[in-house]
Amino acid sequence: MMSSKNDSRENILSAATRLFHIQGYHATGLNQILKESGAPKGSLYYHFPNGKEQLAIEAVNMMARLIEGELREHFSLFDDPVQCIQYHIQFIAKKFDDIENLKSLPVGLMAAETSLFSEPLRTACLSAFEGWEKLYCDKLIQQGYEDTFAKEISTVINSMIEGAITRSLANKNGAPLYLAAESIQLLLKK
Amino acid sequence: MMSSKNDSRENILSAATRLFHIQGYHATGLNQILKESGAPKGSLYYHFPNGKEQLAIEAVNMMARLIEGELREHFSLFDDPVQCIQYHIQFIAKKFDDIENLKSLPVGLMAAETSLFSEPLRTACLSAFEGWEKLYCDKLIQQGYEDTFAKEISTVINSMIEGAITRSLANKNGAPLYLAAESIQLLLKK
DNA sequence: AATTAGCTAGACCAGTCACTATAATTTTTT
């Protein structure tokens, strides 16, 4: 009856991470998460005693780490930051080739949806953004860009990617993301 | 009992436009819209017989027109597209000085939240985006930018603004938008 | 083996949701 320790917790968190990031916070009900995870309701409150908000915060943190992993991998492919960032954006864009089966999206929707009503969720999203931006910044500084510029343009790039995701959802294809990838050359022209 | 014709409809639509754009679709209930508008429930379904989705579509269309108005006004202030677009972005950024009393935001949240579950809402959001981008594009072409570049960079700029809004919500201030405004010079460098 | 701790399982709760139905009131048309 009880699977090995922590299976339920991990299943719930995985399902939540996916559903919250595809559908948003308010459109995702706990019963749907439970159904997708196969876990019983009692386990949800046992593992996440502070309820839906706690679950969402942990889902945002998980997504943050996932994207960080992707960024690290993509940034190790090339020395040139333009190429790395373009590669990363194109990687996201490719997910829109099969939009019906989107498995993950960065935390933009969660941030836009929750920042004004949940301070803990806002700060979780902010941390995610800042963590990614630091990776962009480090890569730029490593390749000789000036510190302040690197920091500021990292925020701009991250914003642009989030916005291009939204724009791609409306377009029902990745075209806006591919355009955003192209524009990295302009932003990072030396 | 009955105010002059169409007051209820306009009140409902105004309240809906504000609430949907600040809170998102799923976090906004019809009862809250009614409370803010002062209209009776029967009027809601009388004027919007297809219910919540229809109301949301009309709210998106209304916001699209509002922002178009702002863009036209801002684009008439200067010849230089860089200055116009920066002015427009700074105008949005100023709204974050009093984030508690945000009255409107463009349709990014609605698009991100609804594109995957409502085709009519997705197309309404897409129309909004395309309408704004056309204004950017026209201004750029008028000032000598090449057609294809103007069209593509307009999508990038619009994406960047939407993303910077999301980023500013997480930041709880307009700083990411001010950075986005600065980066327009890079994108539009001739 | 008995006890304790961890976890599962699912019934239950009060409240909210979008929407329906219909009588009543007001406005417009004839």
Next chain:
DNA sequence: AAAAAATTATAGTGACTGGTCTAGCTAATT
């Protein structure tokens, strides 16, 4: 003035929500 149309007003509906509760099962400890 009477009739028709437009609009208001509100009670009611079934489904769903996040969360509570508690008995029971399993795993770990004594």
